[in-house]
Amino acid sequence: MSKVDLSVKIGDLFLRNPIMLASGTVGYGSEISEFTDLNTIGGIVTKSLSLKPRKGNPPQRIAETPAGMLNAIGLANVGVEEFIKSKIPFLKKFDVPLICNIAASSVEEYVECTKILTSEETIKAFEINVSCPNVKEGGLQFGNDVKAVGKVTEKVRVATSKPIIIKLSPNVSYISEFAEVVKKEGGDAVSAINTLVGTTFDINTRKPKIFNINGGLSGPAIKPIALAKVLEISRKVDIPVIGTGGIMNWKDVIEFMIVGSSAVQIGTLNFIDPTAPGKIVKELVDYCLQKGITKISDLTSSYLIDE
Amino acid sequence: MFIIESPIVEKKILQDNVFLLKMHSPEIASVIKPAQFLNIRVSSESYPLLRRPFSVCDVEGEHIYLLFNIFGEGTRILAGKSSGDLIDILGPLGNGFNLNDDYETAVIVAGGLGSAPFPFVTRELNDNKEIISFIGGRTSKDVITYGMKNVFTASDDGSSGFKGSVVELLNSKIEELQKKNIKVFGCGPTPMLKALKEFCVKHNIVCEVSAECAMACGFGICQGCPIESTNNSEKYLLVCNDGPVFNVRDVVI
Ligand SMILES: Cc1cc2nc3c(=O)[nH]c(=O)nc-3n(C[C@H](O)[C@H](O)[C@H](O)COP(=O)(O)O)c2cc1C
Ligand code: FES
Numbered sequence: 001m002s003k004v005d006l007s008v009k010i011g012d013l014f015l016r017n018p019i020m021l022a023s024g025t026v027g028y029g030s031e032i033s034e035f036t037d038l039n040t041i042g043g044i045v046t047k048s049l050s051l052k053p054r055k056g057n058p059p060q061r062i063a064e065t066p067a068g069m070l071n072a073i074g075l076a077n078v079g080v081e082e083f084i085k086s087k088i089p090f091l092k093k094f095d096v097p098l099i100c101n102i103a104a105s106s107v108e109e110y111v112e113c114t115k116i117l118t119s120e121e122t123i124k125a126f127e128i129n130v131s132c133p134n135v136k137e138g139g140l141q142f143g144n145d146v147k148a149v150g151k152v153t154e155k156v157r158v159a160t161s162k163p164i165i166i167k168l169s170p171n172v173s174y175i176s177e178f179a180e181v182v183k184k185e186g187g188d189a190v191s192a193i194n195t196l197v198g199t200t201f202d203i204n205t206r207k208p209k210i211f212n213i214n215g216g217l218s219g220p221a222i223k224p225i226a227l228a229k230v231l232e233i234s235r236k237v238d239i240p241v242i243g244t245g246g247i248m249n250w251k252d253v254i255e256f257m258i259v260g261s262s263a264v265q266i267g268t269l270n271f272i273d274p275t276a277p278g279k280i281v282k283e284l285v286d287y288c289l290q291k292g293i294t295k296i297s298d299l300t301s302s303y304l305i306d307e
Numbered sequence: 308m309f310i311i312e313s314p315i316v317e318k319k320i321l322q323d324n325v326f327l328l329k330m331h332s333p334e335i336a337s338v339i340k341p342a343q344f345l346n347i348r349v350s351s352e353s354y355p356l357l358r359r360p361f362s363v364c365d366v367e368g369e370h371i372y373l374l375f376n377i378f379g380e381g382t383r384i385l386a387g388k389s390s391g392d393l394i395d396i397l398g399p400l401g402n403g404f405n406l407n408d409d410y411e412t413a414v415i416v417a418g419g420l421g422s423a424p425f426p427f428v429t430r431e432l433n434d435n436k437e438i439i440s441f442i443g444g445r446t447s448k449d450v451i452t453y454g455m456k457n458v459f460t461a462s463d464d465g466s467s468g469f470k471g472s473v474v475e476l477l478n479s480k481i482e483e484l485q486k487k488n489i490k491v492f493g494c495g496p497t498p499m500l501k502a503l504k505e506f507c508v509k510h511n512i513v514c515e516v517s518a519e520c521a522m523a524c525g526f527g528i529c530q531g532c533p534i535e536s537t538n539n540s541e542k543y544l545l546v547c548n549d550g551p552v553f554n555v556r557d558v559v560i
Contacts, residue, residue, distance in 0.1 A: 027528045034308055047530070055542060062523050062531040067353040069523060073530045076543070220353040248353065271524035272348060272358060274397075275310060 004288040005295045006281070008042070008263050010240045011188030013125045013163040015042035015097060015263055018253065018296060019281050022244055022267035023048055023101035023127060023167070024073065028087040029094075035274035038094040040281055042263060046083070048103035048129045051113050053079035063200050063209040068222060068246075069268060070198050070215030075103050075132055080116050088122055097124040099165070103132055110152050111159045118160040125162050128152060131169030131194035132216070143169035143194070149178050153185035165242060167191040168229075170222075175229045176236040189240040191265065192233060193226045219268040220246040227259050234260025234301050249276075250283035257299040308400065308526060309334060312393040316370065323448045324376045326386050330394055333369035340403035341427040342494070342517045342552050345373070346525035348395040349384040358397060359385075360522050360547075362494070365426040365454055374423045374453065400525045401551045404515055406431055410490035415440040416503055418473050418495025419449050424517055426454025428492060437487075441480075443473025443499070474502040481510060490514070497560060504555045514555040520546040535559035 006017035020043040026032045029044055038044060056076025063070045078087065083100075091098050100123050104110040110128060117123055130152055131143035142148045149166065156164055166182045168175055170193035179190045195216025200209045226245025233241050243261030247253060248269055256264045269276050288296055313332035321327050335345070346358035359381045364374040377383050388394070406413070406428065413436045415425050422442055432438055440458045444450035447467035452458045460468030461476040469476040473495070477484075491514035493503045500516050507514035523529040525547045533543030534550065537557055544550065544558065 024530075025528060027530075031524075031527045035310070053541065056530060056533065058535075059533050060521050061533060062521050062529070064355060064357050067356055069357060071523070071529070071531060076530045076533070219356050268356070268523075271529050272356065273310070274524075274526075274528070 004285050004293065005297075006284060006288075008297045008300075010165070010242065010262050011163045013097065013188070017042040017281050017284065018257065018261070018263035019277050019284075020045060020099070020242065020263055020265045021270065021277060022265035023129065025267040025270045028083070029091050032270060032274050033094070036276075036278040038096045041096060041277050043097040043099055043124075044091070045099045045101050045127050045265065046087070047077050048075050048101045048132065049077050049080050049083050049113060049117075050075060050103055051080055051109050053077065053082060058211045060209060060211055063215065065198070065200055065217065066221060068217050068219030070200060070210055070217055071195070072210045072212035072215040074212065080113050084117070084120060088120060092122050098122050099125045099127050101127040101129050101167070103129040107152055107155050111155050114156050114159040118162055123162065125165060125188075126156065126160060127165040127167050127191055128156055129167045129194070131167055131171075144172055146177050146181050150181040150185050153182050153187045157186040163188040165189040165191050167194055169194050170225055170229050170245075171197050174232070176232045179233040179237040179239055179241070183237055183239045187239070189242060189262070190233065191242040191244055192229045193222070193245045196222055196225065218245070220248050222246045223252060227255060230256060230261055231259040231303070250280045250287060253280060253284060254287060254299065257296070258301075258303050260301045260303070262297070262300050308398065310395070310397045311335070312395050313371070315388055315390050315392050315394060318389060321374070321451070321453050325451055326375055326377075327364070327453070328373045328385070328388070328394075330371050330373070331369055332371045332396065335396065335399055336366050336369050336371050339363050339366060339371065339399040341406065341431055342424040343399040343401050343403040344525070344551060345396050345398035346400060346522070347385070348397070349381045351395075355379075355381045355384070357523050358525060360400070360525055362424040362517065362551075363399070363427055364423050365430060372426070374420070374426075374451070376420055397525060401547060402549070404428060404492055404517070404552050408490060408513075410436070410513065411488040412437040412439060412490075414477070414484065414489050414491045415442075415455065416473055416477060416491055416493040416495070417441070417451075418443045418499040419445070420451070421493075421495030421499070421517075422451035422453065422455070424494055425492075429455050441473050441477050443476065443495070472502065473499060474506050477503075478506060485510070493517070493555070500555075501560045504560050507555055515552050516555050516560070517551045518546050518553060518558065518560070519551070522547055
């Protein structure tokens with residue numbers, strides 16, 4: 001038996017370790033399962049689901065930038081119904097908490113999706129995406145508006161008794177105001193952060209490299225911003241935070257936990273090394289043993305800041 | 308599909324800015340098919356961050372070959388590697404050409420770096436089918452005929468072979484080609500593939516193309532590589548998983 005307790009709790013959601021796979025970076029689990037044993041990770045978050053299937057944006061959808069990438073996938077997904085029919089049976093085979101991420105273009109659609117999915121036993125929690133920068137409706141239209149985020153949280157809260165996590169946008173001045181309203185309206189936790197709005201142009205053609213013009217920036221380039229946002233929330237609001245943004249290795253995980261994360265999500269790294277999540281879990285054990293840490297959850301908000 | 312590190316055994320400069328890397332990779336060599344691809348991480352640093360897709364150029368015993376030019380930071384780093392360096396490979400990825408259908412003559416049509424998958428195609432078809440290769444580029448420097456058989460070249464400026472596009476060259480041979488039972492295999496820049504599709508549809512010729520697209524993962528998890536399907540307008544196909552090889556009639560180019 002491992003002498004280190006890696007388990008963490010996010011509200012009522014119990015994870016065997018703090019490593020989750022981020023929405024939109026592992027599809028619905030099947031491809032990544034060839035590289036990382038899903039039974040060894042803390043949780044898997046689905047690609048954002050909407051009520052009806054979405055085709056997503058035309059190409060080009062991605063562009064590489066220094067230490068990061070821009071994406072404008074446009075929430076391409078199979079829709080709630082098809083997800084239940086063809087994706088859940090595969091995910092059921094694993095002993096891993098399944099968190100369904102939902103993206104919608106109206107409060108009613110968020111509620112409708114949650115109601116349909118909540119009866120699926122395999123689904124252990126919901127992550128509500130109010131922060132996708134790549135769609136015209138929904139997405140940032142909600143994510144930038146404290147009242148709208150409050151409303152979505154309130155209504156989804158009524159639709160399910162399972163834990164709800166609101167995934168926040170970093171494209172705001174004070175992210176803690178959003179975490180505050182999530183807490184007030186009965187949300188269990190927040191995920192921070194989704195991608196940052198960015199763009200890139202081809203200097204020869206003078207055209208945007210991405211069809212959508214703007215995309216969401218992810219990868220190591222955004223890590224310092226993500227850390228600052230997590231820290232801001234953890235210092236101002238008493239709500240569990242799932243830290244996300246630019247994690248490339250176990251050290252980044254520790255750093256995210258120190259600034260206030262109860263758990264973390266790995267995103268872009270899955271594209272580069274899909275074996276990384278499993279490896280990081282093992283490396284966290286080594287780190288804890290070396291540092292004499294018996295419970296990894298003790299790291300959460302363990303920052304030392306001289307006031 | 309694996310992630311492995313394979314050592315470079317030889318690096319060659321074939322012509323101006325065209326590199327050939329030979330790697331010892333028995334795991335991949337034993338399973339990969341022509342026009343499947345490898346997603347390669349050229350650096351363990353954060354820049355360049357993403358892997359880069361490369362078509363397998365050839366397979367010889369336990370060795371695999373890649374053909375590329377210096378195009379950006381990733382390929383510049385790759386070109387700077389030397390014998391003994393380990394290359395981090397994710398693959399084999401994608402579907403590959405269907406080489407074994409019912410046809411007698413394989414007509415290869417490649418533009419620029421689109422020549423990359425054809426040495427392997429040529430090797431695999433050897434003896435089973437007749438091969439005619441039409442290879443184009445902007446100038447003679449961009450016409451890559453390495454590892455190919457029965458070659459006709461075209462260049463925009465006339466510095467190599469036919470003056471004009473490779474599809475115009477193909478068109479000039481249509482009467483001869485129509486006497487044969489042919490299948491066209493194409494790879495190259497999008498405008499070339501577009502012209503090739505038009506040509507093949509017009510002349511009722513079977514054609515598979517290997518499409519190109521920016522990719523992040525290469526194995527279906529990012530949704531970064533859509534291509535419009537002609538059969539279902541509700542849903543994109545993914546170049547990495549559904550392709551990179553498509554029947555030219557199944558996709559909008
Ligand atoms: C290609 C891509 C697609 C994404 N799709 C979604 C999505 O559908 N829903 C969502 O909530 N976040 C999505 N994200 C955001 C990630 O879940 C994560 O918040 C963000 O990428 C930052 O983490 P990272 O730097 O580790 O990638 C996506 C990110 C990428 C790179
Ligand atoms: S490159 Fe990621 S899905 Fe095709």
